Amino acid sequence: MTASDPASEPASDPAAAPVPTAPPRRRRGFWAAVLAATALTAAGVAVAVHGWVATDGPAGAVRGYFDALSRADAAAALAYGDIPAGPRTFLTGDALRAAQRTAAIEDVDVRSSEQTGDRARVRVAYTLAFARHPLPVTATVGVHRTGDGWRLDHVAVATQVQLVQAGERATLAGVAVPAGTTLLFPGAVPVAFDTPYLRADPANDDVPVDAGATTQVLVDVTAAGRTAAVAALRAALARCLRAGADLRCPLPTERYVPGSLRGTVSSGLSGTDVDVAASDAGMLEIKTTVAVRGGFSRLEFDNTVTKRSGTTFRMAVAAHAYAVPPLRLQWDRPT
Structure with missing residues (x-):
């Protein structure tokens, strides 16, 4: 018997064989993300992400989703999970870029992942970089296993934006603030006003992952x-x-x-x-x-x-x- 004789080797035990962390298609997605990040860095754009480095599994899905939000890539963000029922007017690149101009998502940090069978809950922290008052945010994101990997339970939030003051002077991502429930990405509410004397209060200007039926926005004097x-x-x-x-x-x-x-x-x-x-x-x-x-x-x-x-x-x-x-x-x- 020689070391090069395959027939002489013992049969492998399927139960002991290592389980791949993701199908090859997800690995190709990883290298595509690496190339995209390299291109962004070369263009002078830096996205600060800490903690988890693997792109597979529940934590990788959540990190990939928030990376897509931080670079205002709406299509990529939506591909990470399920879209709830509701109007999709604001699930666009333009709306996401408006939210990023209001307060960019920075310092994404996937902190923990708790898995039970085909479901998991991932703890993530990030900062909304409002100009004078950065807002730290923590959230727990639900994910589930599918045939091709892990997906977020919801990639958008169904909520009604309600301005406590100055509603007649406000727009949402450049259009009239809708009267009912709509779908939004987590992050800053892209509210703007027709006067330089008003702004949304940074302490109350975000859509959390677990936003309720109403998202109230308070208005402050500039x-x-x-x-x-x-x-x-x-x-x-x-x-x-x-x-x-x-x-x-x-x-x-x-x-x-x-x-x-x-x-x-x-x-x-x-x-x-x-x-x-x-x-x-x-x-x-x-x-x-x-x-x-x-x-x-x-x-x-x-x-x-x-x-x-x-x-x-x-x-x-x-x-x-x-x-x-x-x-x-x-x-x-x-x-």
Whole structure:
């Protein structure tokens, strides 16, 4: 018997033979992904992925899916699993690129995989890279075995996007926000506004893997919106503290004679609150308390009028304005 004589070798035990981790077609997919990643890197695009390196099995399916999302490849992402029932308007490359512009998916980290028979649950973490407030996200993704490998239970989320404020000023991936349930990829909600003064609040602007029936998006004032609101308030107060002032201007109390205030604001306005009202119109609410150096006329309890000058007094002010330039303030009664 020689080492080169196949007939002399013992018969192999099928039960002891190693089980391949994936059919050859999946391995070809791996090398295609490697080539695609190499091409992206050569073009100056880097995708940071940590943890699991195998592309096979439950963890490999989940990592491949999030890699596809991070490079805005909608077709590849959809190929990793089952698509739920629902409108597919936003399951496109354009919508996914809009979401990535809002906040790119970065630092994908497949942390664990728990398998029971033909089903598994994979724990994954990633970051939504909002400009000033990166949002860390963790999720558990369900996967199942099929004849050609492992697939995600759902590659999209069925949910209704609901804007708590400024709904009339918003679009979703460039089109009107749908009134009912639609399908979205996990990640940032690609909401945009028709004004530079509003933005989605990063803390409430993501579609999680396990999103519920409604995904609420809160709206925040941008830095430009706050700057414009404070400037408009300063100009409006200056008009209220000179002759010919609008009789609707704010007063320290109801005893002060409308139109009688004269002077200058002696305190800063850095503490001004600028918020988005809970309405579809996209209204800014502006509130603060200012100190004024000057004079006034005041009605006393005996119905006489007292005039003062060269004194400092404080008053609460409140106003609102549509969140579009130029801001046009309307005075409100402080609460």
